[in-house]
Amino acid sequence: xxxxxxxxxxHCYMCESFAPTTLRFPRSSPLVKPLRRSRRTSVxxxxxxxxxxxxxxxxxxxxxxxxxxxxxxxxxxxxEDEEDEEDEICELPGDDDFVVAILGDLxxxxxxxxxxxxxxxxxxxxxxxxxxxxxxxVVVSLGDLGESKSVRPDETDELFAGTTGCHELAxxxxxxxxxxxEVVGGNHDLEGIDEFKTDSANLEAYLRIHGKPTxxxxxxxxxxxxxxxxxxxxxxxxxxxxxxxxxxxxxIRWFEELLVSxxxxxxxxxxxxxxxxxxxxxxxxxxxxxxxxxCCWLNHSGGKTxxxxxxxxxxxxxxxxxxxxxxxxxxxYEDSITFPSIPREQGPYPNRGSCVFATTCVMxxxxxxxxxxxxxxxxxxxxxxxxxTVDHGAGGAIRLDATITYKDSGHEVGIFAHEHDELKxxxxxxxxxxxxxxxxxxxxxxxxxxxxxxxxGKAVSKQTIAxxxxxxxxxxGIFDSRLIEYDPSTLAPLGxxxxxxxxxxxxxxxxxxxxxRNCRVLADETDGDGGDDALAVVDxxxxxxxxxxxxxxxxxxxxxxxKREQGQAEGDEDEDDDxxxxxxxxxxxxxxxxxxxxxxxxxxxxMKEKRRVQAAVSYAxxxxxxxxPIGPESETETEPVKVISSWGPYKSISGTAKNxxxxxxxxxxx
Numbered sequence: 311x312x313x314x315x316x317x318x319x320x321h322c323y324m325c326e327s328f329a330p331t332t333l334r335f336p337r338s339s340p341l342v343k344p345l346r347r348s349r350r351t352s353v354x355x356x357x358x359x360x361x362x363x364x365x366x367x368x369x370x371x372x373x374x375x376x377x378x379x380x381x382x383x384x385x386x387x388x389x390e391d392e393e394d395e396e397d398e399i400c401e402l403p404g405d406d407d408f409v410v411a412i413l414g415d416l417x418x419x420x421x422x423x424x425x426x427x428x429x430x431x432x433x434x435x436x437x438x439x440x441x442x443x444x445x446x447x448v449v450v451s452l453g454d455l456g457e458s459k460s461v462r463p464d465e466t467d468e469l470f471a472g473t474t475g476c477h478e479l480a481x482x483x484x485x486x487x488x489x490x491x492e493v494v495g496g497n498h499d500l501e502g503i504d505e506f507k508t509d510s511a512n513l514e515a516y517l518r519i520h521g522k523p524t525x526x527x528x529x530x531x532x533x534x535x536x537x538x539x540x541x542x543x544x545x546x547x548x549x550x551x552x553x554x555x556x557x558x559x560x561x562i563r564w565f566e567e568l569l570v571s572x573x574x575x576x577x578x579x580x581x582x583x584x585x586x587x588x589x590x591x592x593x594x595x596x597x598x599x600x601x602x603x604x605c606c607w608l609n610h611s612g613g614k615t616x617x618x619x620x621x622x623x624x625x626x627x628x629x630x631x632x633x634x635x636x637x638x639x640x641x642x643y644e645d646s647i648t649f650p651s652i653p654r655e656q657g658p659y660p661n662r663g664s665c666v667f668a669t670t671c672v673m674x675x676x677x678x679x680x681x682x683x684x685x686x687x688x689x690x691x692x693x694x695x696x697x698x699t700v701d702h703g704a705g706g707a708i709r710l711d712a713t714i715t716y717k718d719s720g721h722e723v724g725i726f727a728h729e730h731d732e733l734k735x736x737x738x739x740x741x742x743x744x745x746x747x748x749x750x751x752x753x754x755x756x757x758x759x760x761x762x763x764x765x766x767g768k769a770v771s772k773q774t775i776a777x778x779x780x781x782x783x784x785x786x787g788i789f790d791s792r793l794i795e796y797d798p799s800t801l802a803p804l805g806x807x808x809x810x811x812x813x814x815x816x817x818x819x820x821x822x823x824x825x826x827r828n829c830r831v832l833a834d835e836t837d838g839d840g841g842d843d844a845l846a847v848v849d850x851x852x853x854x855x856x857x858x859x860x861x862x863x864x865x866x867x868x869x870x871x872x873k874r875e876q877g878q879a880e881g882d883e884d885e886d887d888d889x890x891x892x893x894x895x896x897x898x899x900x901x902x903x904x905x906x907x908x909x910x911x912x913x914x915x916x917m918k919e920k921r922r923v924q925a926a927v928s929y930a931x932x933x934x935x936x937x938x939p940i941g942p943e944s945e946t947e948t949e950p951v952k953v954i955s956s957w958g959p960y961k962s963i964s965g966t967a968k969n970x971x972x973x974x975x976x977x978x979x980x
Contacts, residue, residue: 380435405533408446412686414635414670415454432706452635453496455480472502495541496585548912555586574628574719587634590620590800591667592648627720640682649724760822795906805906824858863895
């Protein structure tokens with residue numbers, strides 16, 4: 311069968327002509343390259359423009375899902391020739407069409423390759439259909455390429471992630487899709503800690519094996535369409551958790567210069583890829599995992615650089631899409647894709663520039679947190695783009711998720727193409743509460759007293775939801791019996807301030823503390839040593855003291871008594887008697903003014919700490935076995951030696967460093 315191609319005013323690089331032309335090629339010819347000049351999909355659902363005004367029924371969602379064939383271009387653009395049934399008429403591609411297959415966290419394990427082979431069999435026909443017809447086609451991997459455990463447990467304890475073998479396996483797999491591939495580094499891609507001593511050595515191997523000159527990439531995939539990738543370059547040297555995805559300063563400078571040189575006004579459209587999403591994206595996160603550990607966002611603990619990315623997105627309207635993985639969550643939730651704006655009745659304008667954000671699931675079932683096995687598909691041209699799901703758990707079905715149409719260089723209209731999981735199942739599975747300015751849970755300071763009753767006069771429970779802005783500008787909230795800090799600009803969660811183990815059952819109060827008398831405390835209260843009763847002056851910051859506030863956790867005593875009884879029932883050791891007494895805990899901010907606790911250190915530090923503790927445990931066992939009991943000879947039984955870890959940096963508000971003991975832990979209580 312022959313296929314007829316009609317060039318409708320599309321530039322032909324072979325004939326150097328713009329004139330309409332009819333060509334005939336065998337059906338299998340690689341020159342058969344149809345182009346979709348208009349989006350012929352019927353999409354219904356919620357639609358909102360960039361100014362937040364709904365342009366369709368905001369309350370309705372599509373009642374049915376729209377699925378597409380793998381041979382999408384062939385099926386939608388090639389039609390039979392009425393004069394010759396043996397021929398088909400197709401359109402040659404233009405310079406503006408492109409297709410990107412986006413793969414989430416692979417976590418490849420050479421013992422468990424079936425899901426990867428099946429996933430590739432779902433994606434390869436899609437890419438063949440587009441690439442063989444001249445559409446710009448690329449595969450992008452979002453990193454975390456290897457499993458973070460030993461894949462030869464009988465032979466070695468060496469972690470597979472980040473090793474030479476890991477990257478070689480991933481490079482072979484990513485190179486088998488028949489089109490070029492790009493990859494960005496995730497938090498596990500430099501985890502070859504047994505093979506490589508430094509991050510730089512591990513990074514060099516990663517770049518060499520994947521043929522990358524730098525951790526970042528920029529690839530033109532179609533006319534005025536640029537794919538941009540930012541990769542993590544830190545693991546061993548991470549200041550806090552190694553699971554934070556850290557883009558170095560050099561990449562950030564490069565990224566900003568790239569945005570400046572590719573303005574939306576000149577017609578440029580950029581699609582960005584990173585392992586973790588950015589602060590302000592509005593994507594679903596996991597409180598139990600990524601929020602409490604401080605590794606939700608790109609450069610999560612980076613201070614100003616954490617917000618740098620959303621600031622750039624807001625400033626540069628050329629950024630049209632940003633794809634990320636990291637959470638191992640499916641693509642069926644409404645907040646797995648977020649638009650630049652939302653309908654006004656759902657909240658204030660989120661200020662996401664001109665960018666649509668999308669999270670990407672995983673290919674292997676064993677890596678999924680919610681059982682989904684899905685990849686993303688991005689199709690676009692000069693009119694807009696579509697985001698689809700390739701569902702590996704449903705035989706590779708290709709579902710249209712959202713259609714985005716460009717209105718001009720800085721505005722677009724986004725439409726969800728199907729109903730979402732929560733709406734169908736009436737569940738908030740894994741959903742984390744996000745504050746919205748003006749919602750029913752927002753609290754404000756009493757204008758007369760300057761105080762704020764954050765728990766509304768009741769003890770904190772699982773049902774308590776509240777949030778407020780501190781005078782210093784920080785945003786705190788209570789959710790799921792935890793005290794959480796949120797970003798002031800985007801109201802995205804930053805991290806854990808107080809855990810449920812310490813907060814549940816207590817009241818939370820915010821008091822004005824800026825008066826001069828609040829800067830004077832008794833000397834014996836500063837160092838715990840007793841000392842004179844003379845007043846000691848504790849240095850006060852040079853600020854407007856009327857704005858200072860104290861964050862208090864107020865316990866009745868009953869809450870700690872209940873916890874002690876619960877712990878004893880579960881076999882835990884007795885708490886100290888003082889723990890059951892009424893108490894007030896003052897929660898101080900960190901040195902930088904933030905409140906969320908950077909509790910988790912990087913993996914190398916934690917491994918060293920574990921080895922130190924293990925050495926102490928071994929020594930304690932030797933003491934129990936070989937050393938006679940210390941004390942009166944009448945004592946015939948001794949308690950086993952307890953091993954306790956001690957960390958800094960702060961133990962009191964004293965201006966003089968005298969003691970390091972922690973009451974009830976490394977020293978007795980009074």
